[in-house]
Amino acid sequence: MxxxxxxxxxxxxxxxxxxxxxxxxxxxxxxxxxxxxxxxxxxxxxxxxxxxxxxxxxxxxxxxxxxxxREVLREKDEALADRSESYSRNLISHGYKEVIFSSYGESWKLMKKMMITKLMSPTMLSKTLDDRTLEADNIVTYVFNLSLSGSINEVG
Known part of the structure; x- marks a missing residue:
């Protein structure tokens, strides 16, 4: 890496x-x-x-x-919250500009706040319910079809 x-x-x-x-x-x-x-x-x-x-x-x-x-998770959480930088994550996130890949700090806190208040609000969730349900059905159907064709191997 x-x-x-x-x-x-x-x-x-x-x-x-x-x-x-x-x-x-x-x-x-x-x-x-x-x-x-x-x-x-x-x-x-x-x-x-x-x-x-x-x-x-x-x-x-x-x-x-x-x-x-308990001490680590409650008192030292900010010290452990940051992610190491990598070339691939930088490319995927266009310079760490996405919530998932950005480093912990003020920018990340602002992005998280916007995501929770705008994207995860009850209004937005109810607007996208049909699309999310359809996509979940598509995934289940896809996995079911793979299992019928023998393309899925049991792991474990």
Whole structure:
């Protein structure tokens, strides 16, 4: 994945299992499926309730304590809300000008407010109900036809 700029993590990160250069713990995760079981086992081995796993240049902070999770989600939410920049997201969103891909900040808050007040208002939702219902019916019909033709494989 290409990055517009490399961001070094600020501050001290929680303990992490030893990883490979460049790819971090990605190899370990792929070799120890399912990944969530491996993550929990690694955290038990490290004897910690908060840990860090590195997948290439992305740091994944995991929490197994409800008290720590509550603190993270209630008090540190803005620190974790931002998204890393990438070349592909920049192209798709025309310079991060869409709510889904833009970075957390004043611009994102304004876009979210406009989306909620204008696009998700009861008036607009009732105006688009027929179109949304028709599209949902089309998707269900499409998936049903794929299942009849044998094009869908069961995953799991």
């Amino acid at each position: 290409l990055s517009l700029r490399s961001k070094k993590p600020k501050g001290q990160l929680p303990p992490e299992p030893r990883g490979w250069p460049f790819i971090g713990n990605l190899f370990h995760m792929l070799m120890n499926r399912p990944a969530h079981v491996w993550i929990h086992r690694s955290m038990e081995d490290m004897q910690t309730k908060i840990g860090c796993f590195r997948f290439a240049r992305v740091h994944l902070i995991t929490v197994t304590s409800s008290e720590i999770a």
